[in-house]
Amino acid sequence: MNATLSRRPLRRFWGWGVACEHLTQEESARIGMMVQMLGGQITDRTEPQVSDFTLPAPRIAPPAALAAMFSDTPLDRLNHALGKSYADLARMWLRQVPHVPDWVAYPDDEQAVIDILDWASRHNVAVIPYGGGSSVCGGVEAAVGSSYAAAVSLDMERLNRVLEVDPTSRAARIQAGALGPELEAQLKPHGYTLRHYPQSFEFSTLGGWIVTRAGGHYATLMTHIDDLVESTRMVTPSGVCASRRLPASGAGPSQDRMVLGSEGTLGVVTEAWMRLQERPRYRANASVRFTDYKQGVQCVRALAQSGLYPSNCRLLDPMETVFSGVGDGSAAVMVLGFESADHPMNEWMRRALEVVRDHGGSYDAESVERSMRDDGGEEHRSGTAGAWRQAFLRMPYWRDPAVGNGLIMDTFETATTWDRFEAFYKGVRKDVAQAVQQATGHPAFVSCRFTHIYPDGPAPYFTIAALGSAQGDVASALAAWREIKQAANEAVIKHGGTITHHHAVGRDHRPGYEQETPPLYRQMLQAAKATVDPQGILNPGVLIDPRDRQVGITGALGRT
Amino acid sequence: MNATLSRRPLRRFWGWGVACEHLTQEESARIGMMVQMLGGQITDRTEPQVSDFTLPAPRIAPPAALAAMFSDTPLDRLNHALGKSYADLARMWLRQVPHVPDWVAYPDDEQAVIDILDWASRHNVAVIPYGGGSSVCGGVEAAVGSSYAAAVSLDMERLNRVLEVDPTSRAARIQAGALGPELEAQLKPHGYTLRHYPQSFEFSTLGGWIVTRAGGHYATLMTHIDDLVESTRMVTPSGVCASRRLPASGAGPSQDRMVLGSEGTLGVVTEAWMRLQERPRYRANASVRFTDYKQGVQCVRALAQSGLYPSNCRLLDPMETVFSGVGDGSAAVMVLGFESADHPMNEWMRRALEVVRDHGGSYDAESVERSMRDDGGEEHRSGTAGAWRQAFLRMPYWRDPAVGNGLIMDTFETATTWDRFEAFYKGVRKDVAQAVQQATGHPAFVSCRFTHIYPDGPAPYFTIAALGSAQGDVASALAAWREIKQAANEAVIKHGGTITHHHAVGRDHRPGYEQETPPLYRQMLQAAKATVDPQGILNPGVLIDPRDRQVGITGALGRT
Known part of the structure; x- marks a missing residue:
């Protein structure tokens, strides 16, 4: 029942994390308190088991030459059936998983990706690039409608290597299937880090970050993965679309910027040259309280417009301090941090604290001093910033x-x-x-x-x-x-x-996306997609109108 | 002969600047010396006159309702016949201007732009968005081939107003036809500046900057106009394509990033919300000499990777110092500057100079100190930075x-x-x-x-x-x-x-562009263009393959 072609530690198919890891007693107690606080009660529910689900037989056989990379085990299919949104978890608890992929493909290399898309195009098979599967907006659900012969979830886990490091330009060529910890572990011996830490860091991939324009570590400047991309390589059903490695260019609308945010609808990113960072050697951290939230907002605005570019500047409203365990709801808290591999950030923090005081913020001066003395290591790990990050x-x-x-x-x-x-x-x-x-x-x-x-x-x-x-x-x-x-x-x-x-x-934000963008622009995207994916096999229903809207694309929102 | 519908000071149709402005004697002498140095000699040549050119009659009449905005005077047509590349100037001196637009249109407002594109689409008339006409790559030449009924140059000079200023978000809604000095003059009373200074600042427009991804003032961070764009509004032959005003978004491939670099092939930008800066109050400037150019390069790299983000960091190789009059060719010179409206930049400069010394750079410490004492005003205006900027x-x-x-x-x-x-x-x-x-x-x-x-x-x-x-x-x-x-x-x-x-x-870089980008991506762009410009009337031959390649698009490079 639990067979898988995956070579990674077994994921919990119905929730977050790896299957063998469990909550601490303290965490369980805390959740119990929260449920009670909201008026509910914790009861012992049986966690979903693979055997709870009856899956339809795969509708099509994979090509013989690629068959070894295809899995139809219930565990693999369930593990790729949904993302990790609230609705995805709820449906797992309900044992209601309406759109299980027929197969999960684990390509060995880029040529296999090409071959799979080629086969899928010829056989009317929808392909859903899975990334790390951490989508919270229906981006990886095989809700493709009945006009396709089958649906395959494409898991890039075997393309997870750092292929090249260029220390002069501080960049690396990295395969798109690498999870956050995998690529960081490979960069570490070179003294570098990508320093991109979305909340899903452990369970999301470089390729997923790129096509969803993931937000990372930095509160200012390099906020999105976009800013770290030097070039991309994407396999489409019509061929490979690779960009030149460049620090910048003004030659036409940027090709990489078309890939960024394409959410698997244009092609499958196989690798990218990424800009790296040196590990920070200097830090300065402060935890600031604002009894008046509005003043906190104004302070953050002033900091955002100051040109100081803090690496961390997260304002939590009073309620949020409770959720993340860094406050009691009586005040807003700003987690403020500077970091550098090149120079002490004391002067940056000194000026930022002037701005803070001008806006009525209060902080423990001694702890700020301490964070600068030991380069912020301790405060970074165990202070408010550390507590916040842990939560x-x-x-x-x-x-x-x-x-x-x-x-x-x-x-x-x-x-x-x-x-x-x-x-x-x-x-x-x-x-x-x-x-x-x-x-x-x-x-x-x-x-x-x-x-x-x-x-x-x-x-x-x-x-x-x-x-x-x-x-x-x-x-x-x-x-x-x-x-x-x-x-x-x-x-x-x-x-x-x-x-x-x-x-x-994904699917869940499409109604809003369609209000936010003019129809003309979406038609331009559709036309671009039709060029590289003429059969419309790639992630139908996500981002761009599916080719056959009548068929009914039912995702988490139950939207037809 | 010199009639024009333009309301601006008369431009020199065959060269740079306004018609009534002339070089100083000192400048003339310097040019004489340079020509002699290269082995030539200055002779008194008769400058091109409008009467030197015999223009073909316009091939089509503008629509009656819009006729008042259309000009076919020889001066207007010549002024919009070419950009300002070397080849454009040379062809003017040779009195060889092969592709003069039939008409120049000066729309009064956005509705007029819509009407003109509508009329042009229906009558197979090519439309060339002119911006400020400072293109140096054949971006505004009416070299559209013979398959069009006529060609119209679209001059947006009447849409040159700052419409709205939002001091809270530090942004302004600005019409695309505004020249650099026009928009800066309107922002100044509000205490803001766009701080985008391309070399063509006096004679280029916001719309032109946006669609060509112009490079501006800042040597780091906000290097391109891209980084200053909050939202855009573009008229296409198929309708208006406007984006929502946002500080950032991760919703699909960015719409604004499709407009950026589109070079007038997708539509005509009519206005944009732009991010503004406060005028700098603090400066720190240094002029650094490197006897070894390689060391200078390594120093700049270290600064680029330091996280100090100098606003100015221009390394001139020894020969370049001669051209711009800030050196004698015996050393490379780095013009280094920091600026801020929020805080003194002394600490930033102090660390940067450590990096400079580590790489064998030398500088006058007293002059750096002075630049920080008087906030860089004097050094900024009259020191090496000032001399360099003037040149x-x-x-x-x-x-x-x-x-x-x-x-x-x-x-x-x-x-x-x-x-x-x-x-x-x-x-x-x-x-x-x-x-x-x-x-x-x-x-x-x-x-x-x-x-x-x-x-x-x-x-x-x-x-x-x-x-x-x-x-x-x-x-x-x-x-x-x-x-x-x-x-x-x-x-x-x-x-x-x-x-x-x-x-x-433009036209002149298309051969290189076609080597740099994969055909698939250019096909995506073409498909996007076909969506908004189905008749292919917008700037044919620029950036994207013209609809009829056989017809022959002859620009400055004489490429067919």
Whole structure:
């Protein structure tokens, strides 16, 4: 039952993390408290087992020459059936997985990717590039409609090597299937790091980051993976589309920028030259309290416009400090950090703290001093920044049991300009809270933090926690979630944000994406796609209108 | 003869600048010396006059409702016949202007742009968006072939207003036809600046900057206009394509990034929300000498990778110091500057000078100190940085008489990674010098400076000066230039650069562009274009293959 062609540690197909890893007692207790706080109760639910699912037989046989790279074991198929959104977890708890891929393909090399796309094009088989499978917007679900002969999930895990390092230009050629820890481990002996740490770091790939325009470590400047890409190599059904390795170019609309955000609809990225960083040797960290959230916002704006470019500048609203365990809800907290491999950041922090004081922020001067004395190592690891980061990385683990107990835990993220932010913050929280109340009959906890900041606006990231069903009924929680997600999408667009700052469009954000972009532009994308994917086999239903809209693309939102 | 519908100060149709402005005696003497140095001699040539040219009658009448915005005066048509490349100037001196537009249209507002594109689509009229007409790669020449009923040059000068300023987000909505000085004058009362200063600043427009991905003031970070664009509004023959105002987004491949670099082939940008800067209050400047150019290069690389982000960091090779009058050719010179509206840059400069000393650079410590004491104002205006900037802005003026006397003065720019730079610098200079020797029989002066720098590579900018013909014969100089330009294009590509870092592709760089990009990607662009410009009326022959390649697109390079 548990056979797999994957060579990696076995993933938990129905949730986050690897199968053999479990929550600590402390974490379990904390989740229990949270569920109780929201009015629910923890009961012992049986975790989903592979044997709980009856999968239809694969509809088509893979080509003989490639058969060794294709798996149709239930475990492999289930592991590639969904992403990791709230709705994906809920459907796993409900044992309702409507669109399981017929096969999972693990190509050995780029030629195999070419061959698979060639075969798929000729046999009307939809191909869903899987990346690390951490999509939270329906980006990897094989919900392709019935007009395809079959659907194959393409897992690039075997293309996970760092192929070349150029220390002069500080860049490396890396295969797209490498997970975060895999590529960092290979870069480390060279003294470099990509320093791209999305929340999904452990379970997402370079290729996935590129095609979803993932957001990473840096709060300013190199906020997206976009900024770290030097060149890309993408296999399309019509051939390979590779760009030249360049630090910059002004020759026409950028080819790499067409690949960035294409979400597997144009081709499969096989490798990329990426810009690297040296490991930071100097740090300066501060944890700042604002009793007035508005002043905190103004302070972040001033910092974003100062030209100081902090590497970390995350403002947590009072509710968010509770969720991430760095506060009690009485004040907003800003986690502020500078880092450099070249020079001490004391002067940068000194000026930033002037800005902080001008805006009524308070902080422990001694701890800031200490962070600069020991180059921030200790504060970085164990101070507020460390606590925040720890919570940040563990959050997806905590969600699994919470969802199984009828909780709705979800996040959505966006960006908007500073002039609109105050009304945006108020409007979005109000609309979403109303939707939660209406859909569940229970109050919502809606919190917000900034993940990235720009001179002209922040990227706010909202977390919703609510009791979806008092009896812990996941089905009614999921039904409620559909209404809430729709309301959140609409609120973000209505109040002037983007449907996604770094989570991608996938299926779940397409309604908002279609409001945000003019039809003409989407037609241009469709025309570009038709050039490289004339049969429309690549990730149909994601980002771009599927070729046959009537057939019905049912993702998490149940949208037809 | 000199009638025009333009409301701006009359441009010199055959060269740089406004018609009533002339070189100073000192400048004239300097040009004389340069021509002599190269082995030629200055003779008094009659400058081109409108009456020297016999223009064919316009082939089609504009629509009655728009007629008041259309001009067919010889002056207007000549003023829009060519850009400002070496070949454009030479052809003006030769009175050979093969592709004069039938009409010049000056739309009053966006609706007029829509109406003009609509009329042009229906009547098979090619439309060439003119911007400020400063193209140096054949981007505004009406060389559209004979398959069109006529060609109209579209001049957006009447859409030149700053419509809105958002001080909170530090952004402004600006019409695309505004020249650099026009938009800066309107921003100044608000206390802001766009701070985008290409060499063509006086005679190029916001819209032109956007569609050619112009390079500006900042040597690091916000190097291209790309980085300053918050949203765009573009009129296409199929409708308006506007993006949402956002500080950032990860929703699909970026729409604005499709407009950036489109060079008037997809539509006409009518306005954009642009990110603004506060005027700098703090500066720190240094002029650094390197007797070893290689060490200078290594120093710039270290600075580019330091995270200090100097606003100015231009390394001039020894020959370039002569051309721009800041050295005698015995050493390379680096013009280094930091600026901020928020904080003194002393600490930044202090660390940068450590890096400089580590690489054997020398500088006048007292003058650096002074630049920081008076916030860099004086050094900025009158020191090496000031001298360099003055030469930079006047250079295009000096070229006019030089070209008329048979000199070849041309520049080309590119970008490449640091690991390749040493071989690139050597290879490109060698190939180009050989081509000059072969084409003219005279030696070439080839110099290089960095216009922008990145962690993974520099953007080198080469200047060529050579005697095209000892007798001052412009025709043979132009013939030689064609060979030299072709060799330069090929050298840049062969040695691993991009065909353009910020001058755009236009017609003259298309051969290199086609080597640099995969055919598949260009087909994607063509498909996107066909969506918004189904009749193919927009700037045919630029960037993207013209619809009818057989017809023959003859630009400056004489390429069919």
